[in-house]
Amino acid sequence: MSLEAANKFLARLEKEESLRTQLYVNGVADIARLRQFAHGKGFILSEEELKSALQTYKPKLASGGNMETFKQLAG
Numbered sequence: 001m002s003l004e005a006a007n008k009f010l011a012r013l014e015k016e017e018s019l020r021t022q023l024y025v026n027g028v029a030d031i032a033r034l035r036q037f038a039h040g041k042g043f044i045l046s047e048e049e050l051k052s053a054l055q056t057y058k059p060k061l062a063s064g065g066n067m068e069t070f071k072q073l074a075g
Helices: 003-015 017-025 031-040 047-056 064-074
Strands: none
Touching (some): 003 017, 003 047
């Protein structure tokens, strides 16, 4: 896919608390598992696209949806 798709996934992750809850319940603790989780939600991304998006993503909500936790996965 593309960096744009990765950013759309992150925006959805930031916006939807239920999606973040699913992520936590599934024990996503590394970039490979985050990519697999995104794939399960219909986002076909490479690990490199996801890493790049995590490093450059700017939260859109005041709360940030705890995006810093996910940015750590990019290493």
